[in-house]
Amino acid sequence: MDTTLRDGEQTTGVSFKEGEKLSVVKVLLEDVRVDRIEIASARVSEGEFKGAQRVLRWAEEKGHLDKVEILGFVDDKISLQWIADAGGKVVNLLCKGSLKHVTGQLRKTPEQHLADIKKVIANATEMGIRVNVYLEDWSNGMRSSKEYVHFMISNLSKEKVDRIMLPDTLGILDPDETYDFCREMTETYPGVKFDFHAHNDYDLAIANVFHAIKAGIRCVHTTVNGLGERAGNAPLSSVIATIKDHLKMKTNVNETQLNKVSKLVESFSGIRIPTNKPLVGEFVFTQCSGIHADGDNKNNLYFNDLLPERFGRIRQYALGKTSGKANIKKNLEDLGIELDAESLKKVTQRIIELGDKKETVTSDELPYIVADVMENDLIEQKIRVVNYSVTHTMGLRPVANISLEIEGKLYEEISDGDGQYDAFVKALRKVYKRLGKSFPKLVDYVVTIPPGGKTDALVETVITWKNKREFKTKGLDPDQNSAAIKATIRMLNIIENEFKPGLLDKILNSIT
Incomplete structure (x- = not known):
């Protein structure tokens, strides 16, 4: 659930x-x-x-x-x-799962609370609404007031209740406790359908879900990306993979769609997925070490059961100071470029130098790096910013005035926008509309500023674009708008050169 x-x-x-x-x-x-x-x-x-x-x-x-x-x-x-007015047919009734909550929050006896619950269940039955019961703070109840927990479950199991849900409301359990407490429930009440609801306060939610299922629980609660109160809940993607790979059990879930829903919820929630979050993080199927890429080249030596294709992802090989020749070679192969040993060594050294400066290198930038290292100018800067002005006056909309040189011709446009960069992009779009060119969609925009609070620190802006494919470009500058504009111009040149006839062949012929 x-x-x-x-x-x-x-x-x-x-x-x-x-x-x-x-x-x-x-x-x-x-x-x-x-x-x-x-x-x-x-x-x-x-x-x-x-x-x-x-x-x-x-x-x-x-x-x-x-x-x-x-x-x-x-x-x-x-x-x-x-619920009835909204059109619902199922209520998850929030009841108290520990004596402390009943007496401390409700100021009632267990018998009084049970009587109130029974009344709601009777009303729900009369209204045609099915009932599941949450025993809030059940984990604390099992630790400090087991007699109360058994009093509640033994009575509720006789009522018209579909499922009894066992929440670790404050995320206090460890895997051993989870197993023991859940096992006590499933063995004592074999006819009851139990759910287990984990919280991640100690970063043990997945481990606790694993042990709850081992103890006989057959429904667990999840959230996409592990969203939830405080440290969150058990992440849907991790739960599904754990059930399949470690418990060797089946679910109805379609694994290939987990990344899709993860990105959707990231977009709507505004909560970014950590890049190293299992299964759905940006870099979890990216090998950084050159040794790993070498092993994969030879016999997939660094693969495990979490194959990216299972989750609608692909395996990638990062470009940076630890990537080594094997990583770079794999990325070049994807682009259709094959270098001799000496050329590959030079390109590797350049990427290591960029990595030492903490600059991000994307596979889309590889042809530029190859061309630069091999001292040829096959990749033309077909689009160049001659000059631009972006202004923001309090109380007025930001305005951008741009002058572009495209294949030797000058184009000027002016536009306002919701921000200075937005105004710049809108002016660009006007130019592209005049030329009948399509402009890619901006999918994501990430600004990275080093910690420390220095006002003159370099800003790295990484923008994700989508036309026929999705790709990233970056810009580096002390000014955030300038960094974004650099990333944007890099994107336009990548697109202009992407379909240039024989480009990769020319690079290949000139350096091998």
């Missing part, structure tokens, strides 16, 4: 709009094919209600209504009516 749109939305600063929720739901249910999703909390806001209503309308049309769940509270009929 994926709870990105409910528990994941409790990540600080994350709030999904109506359309965003629906987009994520469509991918999770129809492309990724998770079994169930939790999309909202009842009574939160008008926006939450409209978002849930829109999702539930779509789910009913597509036959997925029974897979969509909403968190509700022990409040007689208030949450149930909210």
Whole structure:
């Protein structure tokens, strides 16, 4: 059960709009094919209600209504009516899983709390709403008030409850405790369907999910990219890979779509995926060491079961000071360039020098580096900025005035924009429109400034573009706008030269 749109939305600063929720739901249910999703909390806001209503309308049309769940509270009929009005058919009822929460927060006895829960269950049955029960703070309950936990489960198991969900609400468990506590549940109540809900406060969420399943739990909760309160929840992608590779069990999830939903949620949430995050991070299928590339060349010696193709990814070989000749050779082969040993040595040395300066080298820039090292000018700078002016006056929209030289001809344009760089790009687009040229889509924009707070520090701007393929360019300058403009001009020249007839053959013939 994926709870990105409910528990994941409790990540600080994350709030999904109506359309965003629906987009994520469509991918999770129809492309990724998770079994169930939790999309909202009842009574939160008008926006939450409209978002849930829109999702539930779509789910009913597509036959997925029974897979969509909403968190509700022990409040007689208030949450149930909210869910019913939105079109929902399943409530995940938030109850107390530890004696401390019952007495300290509700100021009630276990018997009083149980009576309140039974009343809500009866109301839900009458309204045609199915009930699952969250035992909030269950992990603390198992540590300090087991008698209370068993009192609740033994009574709830006699009610009209589909599933009892066991949350490690504060992320306190270790794998041994998880196994022991979950095993106690599955052995004591063999007829009950249990879910396990992990939090990642000690970075043990995946390990705890692994041990919960070993203990007999057959449904676990996840979020895309591990979003969630505090340190987050168990990441969907890691859970799926762990179940398949380590537990040798099957799920209904389509692995090839995990990267797709990960990028979608990254975009909507504004929470960037760490580059080294397992399975979905930008660099997790990138080999940096030249030794690794050499081993892969010879017999895939550095492959494991996590083949990138499983997750809609590809293996790459980084270019930097540790990459070595094998990495560089693989990237050149992908471009159709073959160098002799001496030329390869020179190119490798240049890339190492750039790496020492902490400059990023992309495979798209390799032909430029080859041309530069081999002292030829086959890759033309067909587009050149003659000059530009970008201004920002308080209270007025930023304006850019540009002069470009394209294949020897000058073109000038002016445009305003939402920012100085936006104005520059809009002016560029005007030039390209005049020439009947297509302008690629800007997919991502990352600015890196070294820590330390120096106002004159070099800024590296890396921009991801997409035309017929996706590629990156970078610019380096003390001024952020200038760095972005350099990256943009580099992009335009890459595109201009990309389809130049015989370019790679000319490079090859001139240096081998």
